[in-house]
Every structure is written in C-alpha cells, then in structure tokens.
Amino acid sequence: MPVLAASESNFLETELSVVILLATAALVAVIVRRIRMPYTVALVLAGLGFAFFPNFLDLDISSDLILGLLVPPLLFEATLNLPWRKLKADLVAVLFLALIGTLVGTFIVGGLVKPLVDVPWPAALAFGALISATDPVAVIAFFKTMGVDKRLTVLVEGESLFNDAIAIVVFNIAIGVASTGDAFSLPDAIREFLVVGFGGLAVGLVMGAAVSMLLRNLDDHLIETAATLALAFGSFVVAEEFGEIFGIEDFHLSGILSVVAAGLVVGTMGLTATSPNTRISLENFWEILTFFVNSMVFLLIGVEINLLDLRPSLLDVAVAVAAVLVGRFLVVYGIGFVHQFLQPERAIPKSYRHVQMWGGLRGAISLALALTITASDVGSESTAEVLRLMTFGVVLFTLLVQGTTMAALINRLGLSRRSEVEVEQQRRQAALFAKRAGRRELVELGNQGVLLPAMSEALLATYDDDIKGSSSSLGSHYQRHPELEISMLLQARRTALTAEQEALLNAGRRGLVSGEIADHQFDALNVQLFALDLIEERWELDPAPLDIDGDPDV
Amino acid sequence: MSERRADLLYVSWGGTGRGESLRAALEHAITHGANLVFLAILDRRTFDDVEPVLLGAITEELEWLLDAQLRLSLAQLGDPDLVTRIVVRAGDVEDVVVDVVETTGATEVLIGAPVVPPAVGGDREAGVADLVHDLELRTKVPVQLVGVEAGR
Numbered sequence: 128m129p130v131l132a133a134s135e136s137n138f139l140e141t142e143l144s145v146v147i148l149l150a151t152a153a154l155v156a157v158i159v160r161r162i163r164m165p166y167t168v169a170l171v172l173a174g175l176g177f178a179f180f181p182n183f184l185d186l187d188i189s190s191d192l193i194l195g196l197l198v199p200p201l202l203f204e205a206t207l208n209l210p211w212r213k214l215k216a217d218l219v220a221v222l223f224l225a226l227i228g229t230l231v232g233t234f235i236v237g238g239l240v241k242p243l244v245d246v247p248w249p250a251a252l253a254f255g256a257l258i259s260a261t262d263p264v265a266v267i268a269f270f271k272t273m274g275v276d277k278r279l280t281v282l283v284e285g286e287s288l289f290n291d292a293i294a295i296v297v298f299n300i301a302i303g304v305a306s307t308g309d310a311f312s313l314p315d316a317i318r319e320f321l322v323v324g325f326g327g328l329a330v331g332l333v334m335g336a337a338v339s340m341l342l343r344n345l346d347d348h349l350i351e352t353a354a355t356l357a358l359a360f361g362s363f364v365v366a367e368e369f370g371e372i373f374g375i376e377d378f379h380l381s382g383i384l385s386v387v388a389a390g391l392v393v394g395t396m397g398l399t400a401t402s403p404n405t406r407i408s409l410e411n412f413w414e415i416l417t418f419f420v421n422s423m424v425f426l427l428i429g430v431e432i433n434l435l436d437l438r439p440s441l442l443d444v445a446v447a448v449a450a451v452l453v454g455r456f457l458v459v460y461g462i463g464f465v466h467q468f469l470q471p472e473r474a475i476p477k478s479y480r481h482v483q484m485w486g487g488l489r490g491a492i493s494l495a496l497a498l499t500i501t502a503s504d505v506g507s508e509s510t511a512e513v514l515r516l517m518t519f520g521v522v523l524f525t526l527l528v529q530g531t532t533m534a535a536l537i538n539r540l541g542l543s544r545r546s547e548v549e550v551e552q553q554r555r556q557a558a559l560f561a562k563r564a565g566r567r568e569l570v571e572l573g574n575q576g577v578l579l580p581a582m583s584e585a586l587l588a589t590y591d592d593d594i595k596g597s598s599s600s601l602g603s604h605y606q607r608h609p610e611l612e613i614s615m616l617l618q619a620r621r622t623a624l625t626a627e628q629e630a631l632l633n634a635g636r637r638g639l640v641s642g643e644i645a646d647h648q649f650d651a652l653n654v655q656l657f658a659l660d661l662i663e664e665r666w667e668l669d670p671a672p673l674d675i676d677g678d679p680d681v
Numbered sequence: 682m683s684e685r686r687a688d689l690l691y692v693s694w695g696g697t698g699r700g701e702s703l704r705a706a707l708e709h710a711i712t713h714g715a716n717l718v719f720l721a722i723l724d725r726r727t728f729d730d731v732e733p734v735l736l737g738a739i740t741e742e743l744e745w746l747l748d749a750q751l752r753l754s755l756a757q758l759g760d761p762d763l764v765t766r767i768v769v770r771a772g773d774v775e776d777v778v779v780d781v782v783e784t785t786g787a788t789e790v791l792i793g794a795p796v797v798p799p800a801v802g803g804d805r806e807a808g809v810a811d812l813v814h815d816l817e818l819r820t821k822v823p824v825q826l827v828g829v830e831a832g833r
Binding site for chain 1 (some may be wrong): 695700719724726727728729730731734735738739741742743746749750753757770780
C-alpha cells in the first residue's frame with residue numbers, strides 16, 4: 128500500500144496548501160479593512176511573500192487549474208449578474224472593444240515586442256494575444272466602492288468577458304503556427320476563429336437554455352443552485368472536450384465563450400423565473416464562491432511570480448509593459464473615436480475612455496496562457512521563458528501600479544458619485560437613523576417595564592433633543608446642496624421597492640399569495656427598479672463631468 | 682366668476698430641474714400668480730433605444746419621483762396656494778415643448794438650469810442660447826432659464 132499512502136500524503140499536502148491560502152486570504156481581508164489598499168492588490172503582495180518560503184506550499188499551479196477550475200465560476204457569476212438589458216444597450220461598443228480591440232491590440236503589442244525583444248513573429252503575436260485579455264475584478268471592486276456609473280461597469284466587464292475568449296482563440300492560433308512551423312493562412316485562421324468562437328457560444332446557449340428550463344419548472348433552491356454550479360463547469364468542459372465527446376479528432380470549441388453564453392442565458396431567462404427564495408440562495412452561494420475563487424486567483428498570481436526571476440529580464444519586461452500601454456491606448460481611444468460615429472447616441476464619454484485605458488488590468492487568463500507555453504510551442508526554452516516573464520511582469524505592473532492608482536483617476540475625473548458632500552450627507556443621515564433606532568429601543572424597554580417610567584421619560588427626552596439636532600443638521604445640508612435631493616429620492620424609492628419585493632417574498636413563503644402571483648409581481652418590481660437605474664443613468668445626469676484638460680466631457 | 686390663472690411651463694429633460702431650479706420656478710409662478718406645469722421630457726437622443734414597456738415604467742417612476750420632489754419643494758416654500766401638475770413626455774425636446782405650450786396655453790416657458798451639454802445636442806453649436814431663441818420663435822412665448830446658472 129505504499130503508493131496509496133504516498134498519494135494520500137500528496138493530497139493532504141495539497142489540501143493543507145489550500146487551507147493556508149484560504150487562511151491567508153481571510154487575514155488579508157481583515158488587514159485591508161484597516162489600510163487603504165485594494166483587496167486584490169493586497170492578495171498579490173501576500174502571494175509574492177510566499178517566495179520567501181519556497182517549500183511552504185505544495186501546489187502545482189497549472190494552466191488547467193486556472194482555466195478549468197478557477198476561471199469558469201468567475202465568468203459565470205459575472206455574466207449571471209450582468210443585466211442583459213444594459214449589456215444590449217452597449218453591445219456594439221463592447222463587441223468592438225472585445226473583438227476588434229483584441230485583434231488590433233494583439234498586432235500592436237506583437238509588432239512592438241518582436242523587434243525590441245527579438246522573438247519570432249508567432250511567439251510575439253502569441254504574447255500580444257495572451258496579454259490582451261483584461262481582468263476587471265480589481266477595477267470593478269473600485270467601481271462598487273466608489274459608486275461609479277453602472278454603464279461604465281457594464282462596458283468594462285462586458286469587454287473583459289468577451290475578450291478573454293477571443294484572446295485565447297487568437298493565442299491558440301498563434302501557438303499553432305509557432306509550433307508546427309506552418310505558414311500562416313488568414314482564411315484558415317478566420318475559419319478556426321469563427322468555428323471555435325461561435326461553436327462555443329452555441330454550446331453555452333444550448334446548455335444555458337436547458338438549465339433555464341429546469342429552473343423555470345422546479346422550485347428547490349438546493350437543486351437549482353447545484354444545477355447552476357454544474358452548468359458553470361459543464362459548459363466549459365463540454366465545449367473544450369467537444370471533439371472528444373462526439374468523436375471528432377483534434378476538435379474543440381471555446382470553453383470561455385460557452386460559459387459566458389450559458390451565464391447570460393441563465394441570468395436572463397432562468398433567474399427571472401425562479402422563486403425569490405431560490406434567487407436569494409443563488410446570490411448568496413455565488414457571492415461566497417466568487418469571493419473564494421477570486422481570493423485564490425490573486426494569491427496564486429503572487430505565488431507564481433518570483434520577483435527574483437524577473438530581475439535579469441527587467442528590460443524585456445519594461446518593453447512589454449510599454450507595448451501593452453501603447454496598445455491599450457491606441458485600441459481604447461481609436462475604437463472610441465470610430466464608435467462615436469457609428470452610434471452617436473451611445474458615444475462613450477472621454478472620461479470613461481480614460482478609465483477603460485488605465486483600467487485594462489491583466490490577471491488570471493494572461494497568467495494561465497503564459498503557463499501553457501512550452502519550448503516546443505515557440506522554438507526554444509529561452510523564448511518561452513521570456514514570454515512567461517514578460518507576462519508576469521505586465522500582470523504585476525498592471526495590478527500594482529494601475530490597480531493602486533485607479534481610485535485617484537476615478538476621483539480626478541469626477542466619476543465617483545460618493546463626493547465629500549454625499550459622504551457628509553450619509554454621515555448625518557446615519558446619525559439620525561441610529562438615534563431613531565436607539566429611541567425605539569428605549570420605548571420598547573419602557574413598555575416592557577425594564578426601565579422605570581421616570582427613567583424612560585428622561586432618556587427619551589434626551590434622545591428627542593438629539594434627534595431634533597440630527598434632523599435639523601441633515602435638513603440644512605440638503606438646503607445647502609439641493610442637488611442631493613433627487614439622488615436621495617432615488618435611493619429611498621429603490622429601498623422602498625426592494626422592501627416591497629421582500630414583502631412579496633414573505634407573503635409567498637407564508638402562503639398568503641400564490642407563488643405564481645408573487646413571482647409575477649416580483650418581476651414587475653424588477654422592471655421598476657431597472658427603470659430607476661435608467662433614470663439615474665440617463666435622465667438624472669450630473670452636469671457633464673469635466674475632462675482632465677477641463678473640456679466638457681461629451 | 683374668478684379669472685383663470687395662467688399656466689407657466691417649467692421644462693426639464695434630465696440633469697436639469699434640480700431642487701434649486703424647481704424652487705426658483707415655483708417662486709416665479711407664485712410671484713406671477715400662475716399655475717405651474719412641470720414638463721419632464723425623456724429626450725429621444727437618450728431614450729430612443731429603450732423598449733416601449735420599459736419606457737412606460739420609466740415614465741411612471743419619473744412621475745413618482747418628480748411628484749415627491751415637487752411636494753418637498755412646496756413644503757419648503759411653506760405650502761403656497763399654487764396649482765401644479767406633472768407631465769412626462771418622450772420625444773424631441775423642442776417639439777415636445779412646442780406641443781405642450783400649444784395644448785396648455787402656457788404663457789411662459791422656464792428651463793431648469795444647469796442645462797447639461799449633451800442634452801443640448803452636438804448639432805446645436807451655440808447650445809443653450811440657440812435653444813432658448815428657437816423655442817421663443819416656435820412657441821411665441823417668453824423663454825427663460827431659472828436656477829443656479831440663470832443669473833450668471
């Protein structure tokens with residue numbers, strides 16, 4: 128039994144490593160609450176720290192681990208929560224950036240890296256492709272905390288979802304050319320691109336529709352949650368192993384696009400028909416899973432990158448960083464320029480373009496693709512090593528430099544809705560809210576006889592004075608800043624509609640109204656909530672934010 | 682028999698009509714002993730791609746929000762004796778204003794400032810001044826800005 132004992136031992140060591148990483152993630156999450164640093168950046172730094180304890184972790188960080196196990200749930204959750212209506216409104220801009228942008232970016236970065244780092248053309252293009260995949264996790268986290276416009280979130284997240292898949296397809300084509308030495312054939316490349324891409328989308332659409340049907344006809348939050356989990360991984364595996372499953376040799380489809388399509392279908396068709404109870408279960412489950420997977424991804428990025436290895440290749444890394452920045456600049460502003468003529472009513476404001484440009488962080492996909500590169504793929508081990516190190520360097524630069532300066536850029540562009548005035552409003556509001564809650568508790572204590580009537584009266588009188596003061600302070604703040612009124616009304620209306628949904632959920636649970644009626648009204652309230660989003664986004668616009676150079680932003 | 686009060690039309694198409702502008706319009710109406718029609722326009726340039734069902738929901742929600750804002754402003758002005766109503770319409774800003782002036786017989790148009798540049802439109806090079814001028818020509822009633830930028 129020594130073999131079994133050895134494998135058991137390996138398994139336990141791997142399990143221990145995962146536990147250590149989870150504990151580290153939890154510790155980092157606690158620390159970042161006290162310091163002003165993005166969680167993802169702190170995770171990468173913590174991961175880098177493991178380089179000082181080389182034998183501490185027993186993990187084989189392979190491309191399969193990242194692409195097959197960590198990326199699908201992240202993409203699935205992102206698409207599940209990406210409102211199709213909003214994505215549809217900006218689909219042209221998103222696809223332009225994801226499709227044309229990735230292709231153009233691949234050639235710009237490859238074209239700059241080829242002569243400056245001296246690598247063969249296919250290897251340079253493979254690098255251009257793998258580094259075109261943007262990772263929005265860190266940026267989206269900023270958007271959420273800073274209250275950035277949802278349209279910008281959709282643009283950034285939507286681009287990332289689609290460009291991941293396109294980058295992988297282009298990367299595989301480039302690596303195919305590099306490894307076989309065959310002459311590059313544009314018609315073949317386009318054919319492969321279309322088959323792999325649309326095939327992946329088709330698989331995801333079919334599987335997503337099947338699971339949506341299940342969700343519509345079933346009301347069991349455990350089974351429905353398990354079904355979405357199976358879909359997230361299943362859509363990836365079925366697309367990637369399509370040839371294997373259906374007996375077609377050397378044939379596979381885009382697993383990433385399959386996951387994206389499946390998530391969009393379920394988010395649009397399936398979730399709208401689930402009971403409120405199931406929806407809450409699903410949201411909670413995916414929130415926890417995403418937190419876990421994201422933590423692992425960013426820690427592993429840090430663990431995989433060894434700073435000492437980067438030192439001898441600093442010049443190459445600097446060239447790669449410069450090429451990536453130039454490529455991103457030309458893609459974002461170039462496509463933004465063309466897009467404004469194609470869809471003038473949906474033109475992307477200049478300030479958004481600055482954020483899209485600087486917010487093009489690179490992460491898990493780039494890293495995973497770099498880890499697949501072998502000497503036989505690109506001609507020599509030294510070329511493979513250079514490509515890997517350049518990727519690690521770019522990922523590190525974008526996360527540590529661009530990632531840590533995003534908040535300042537968003538503030539500088541005036542895109543953060545949580546201005547000082549709003550923070551002050553919330554502070555005064557919170558004080559009033561807390562005082563009222565305290566007063567209610569005192570009344571309760573008095574009613575229960577815990578407090579003597581005289582005591583209760585004295586304390587209530589003191590609270591009444593405090594409440595009066597807080598109320599007057601909030602009122603005077605509104606008078607000084609009348610622009611806060613509508614946002615406050617919007618917020619209150621949104622809270623009220625959500626409370627109506629909660630009430631429906633409770634009524635459904637208690638059998639006071641039928642599930643069908645509760646669901647129908649729940650959906651109607653969803654439409655009203657979406658209408659509020661659009662009012663906030665398009666009607667209740669702030670006067671155009673100023674560009675960095677002071678020009679009105681159009 | 683008491684004489685019917687004239688209607689003033691207060692126009693907003695998003696970004697405009699903040700509390701301060703609305704209160705300025707209300708004060709103007711009180712001073713002139715007029716009723717106030719609050720016209721909110723869902724500008725076609727910003728809402729053209731929205732499906733009809735959703736546009737209906739937006740109209741309802743906007744009416745709800747503006748009603749709350751109007752009540753708040755009236756309370757701040759000491760609940761004056763003033764008749765107000767809200768009209769939400771979708772379409773081209775100029776066309777809607779002209780149409781509503783005709784149907785209500787409004788004697789003056791007030792535009793809530795600040796006027797957001799995108800809403801003025803890229804094809805209106807001279808921006809707000811041109812808009813005011815065009816509206817005066819088409820409605821044949823005085824048009825003026827009210828609110829934070831009006832006095833600048």
